[in-house]
Amino acid sequence: MASGERKNTVNRKNNRLGTSALTAGEDLLPSVPGLLVCVPIAAMTILDLLPIGMTEKQYTVFPALFLAVNVIAGVCGACFIIPRIRRRHLRVNSTMILFSAFAVLILISTVINGLTREAIHGIPYRHIGIFGMFLFLAVYCGVTSQISAEAMRERILFVFMATADFAGITALLDRYVIGIPAYHAKKELSAVFFNGNHYAYFLLMAVLTGLGLYMYCEGRKQYFGIGTMILNAFLLMLNHSMGCILALLAVLAGLTVSVLVSDRGRRKRAGILCCAALACLTAAVILSPDVRDEFISLGNDVSGLLKHTGDGSEGHNRLILWSLTWEYIREHPVFGTGCEAIAFRLFEVTGRSNPHNELLTYAAYYGIPAAICYTAGVISVFVRYFRRRTEMTAAVKTAVLAAAGYFISSLFGVAMFYTTPLFFVLLGTASCTDVNGHDEHAV
Numbered sequence: 001m002a003s004g005e006r007k008n009t010v011n012r013k014n015n016r017l018g019t020s021a022l023t024a025g026e027d028l029l030p031s032v033p034g035l036l037v038c039v040p041i042a043a044m045t046i047l048d049l050l051p052i053g054m055t056e057k058q059y060t061v062f063p064a065l066f067l068a069v070n071v072i073a074g075v076c077g078a079c080f081i082i083p084r085i086r087r088r089h090l091r092v093n094s095t096m097i098l099f100s101a102f103a104v105l106i107l108i109s110t111v112i113n114g115l116t117r118e119a120i121h122g123i124p125y126r127h128i129g130i131f132g133m134f135l136f137l138a139v140y141c142g143v144t145s146q147i148s149a150e151a152m153r154e155r156i157l158f159v160f161m162a163t164a165d166f167a168g169i170t171a172l173l174d175r176y177v178i179g180i181p182a183y184h185a186k187k188e189l190s191a192v193f194f195n196g197n198h199y200a201y202f203l204l205m206a207v208l209t210g211l212g213l214y215m216y217c218e219g220r221k222q223y224f225g226i227g228t229m230i231l232n233a234f235l236l237m238l239n240h241s242m243g244c245i246l247a248l249l250a251v252l253a254g255l256t257v258s259v260l261v262s263d264r265g266r267r268k269r270a271g272i273l274c275c276a277a278l279a280c281l282t283a284a285v286i287l288s289p290d291v292r293d294e295f296i297s298l299g300n301d302v303s304g305l306l307k308h309t310g311d312g313s314e315g316h317n318r319l320i321l322w323s324l325t326w327e328y329i330r331e332h333p334v335f336g337t338g339c340e341a342i343a344f345r346l347f348e349v350t351g352r353s354n355p356h357n358e359l360l361t362y363a364a365y366y367g368i369p370a371a372i373c374y375t376a377g378v379i380s381v382f383v384r385y386f387r388r389r390t391e392m393t394a395a396v397k398t399a400v401l402a403a404a405g406y407f408i409s410s411l412f413g414v415a416m417f418y419t420t421p422l423f424f425v426l427l428g429t430a431s432c433t434d435v436n437g438h439d440e441h442a443v
Helices: 002-035 039-049 054-086 094-115 117-121 130-146 148-178 196-216 220-238 243-263 264-287 287-308 313-331 341-348 360-365 368-388 394-412 422-431
Strands: none
Touching: 002 054, 002 130, 002 422, 039 054, 039 148, 054 130, 094 130, 094 360, 094 368, 117 130, 130 220, 130 422, 148 196, 148 220, 148 394, 148 422, 196 220, 196 243, 196 264, 196 394, 196 422, 220 243, 220 264, 243 264, 243 287, 243 394, 264 287, 287 313, 313 341, 313 360, 341 394, 360 368, 360 394, 368 394, 368 422
């Protein structure tokens, strides 16, 4: 009997090890897109540090690096998805259903409005066409959401944080030590990115990823999160992009309320975090004229709107952009005007080629129903999280925070080839349906 029990115990142990190895092996392929998406950013940062004159070349080299990574990610995604569909083992949730509807509406809009060069490639500088959108939805979000192992989800977050810290250190070196020519002649603190606002989106996601590890992890992971959070929060204050600062405060407020209501064990951490955030923000307003001017400008804009004395320049002229874009949407409300079709028209009037609001952008390009499907798809991730938050792992909770921050900032921002894929990877990590080994649906 004792020998038989020992044999059964060994067999059970071997079965568990075999299952674990199988899970890890199956998770390698869906992890590739999330791991690859930071490679062009790290590579471009290294190239900018070298004395090879990337000041002008970066505007062609950076998109080319991302194009290569997108091709590899697409191939890996197809190799993962196709066999899963054949075996009827592809997990599908409400997010993917809504994003599939969004993709179908993009396709219908393109058929109606024409497969133009802009629809294929986007316009130079942003480099997001319809095929890029399909890749973001199906691979960077959809395939990433199929990851089962928590270790793989954590690895994606760690690679992102390491990339953000590397870029952040070079930004500090440029500002205070050596000077990096490729980082200059840009608006605000931009580092490897083309514009200060774009770097702010990246910094925001990095700060919230670090914040998530501080809140939900222990030991070295928590210390890594604290370091990333402090470094990138400091850079965000130097960058002083108000939309991202407000998004950070909004997520922090939401997190604090959530913890106070349903997570007693983390109330102390949330309290420390809030006190530190308020102290840092107060110091930034006092010590930084740029941050102080942003808050003064925000107060004046809000006052003007409340008193009905605004002239449309509120939010750095975003109100004008939004009003014009809404007029364009009303002209073609159902299927839009096609990818980037309003860019040149908007530029002629305002000097800017994008509405600086991703929801309005998708409504203008692909129609109001498409924008609704996209918005509902994103919100469904957060709804699922709040309904099942006690079951969620640390990596999923962290990804939810970072994705929420980007989504809020996107109401004032622009989708770019080097930041939007990161959002969809985080969204996919946040929408994993197998956190406890249970699928929602399989097709």
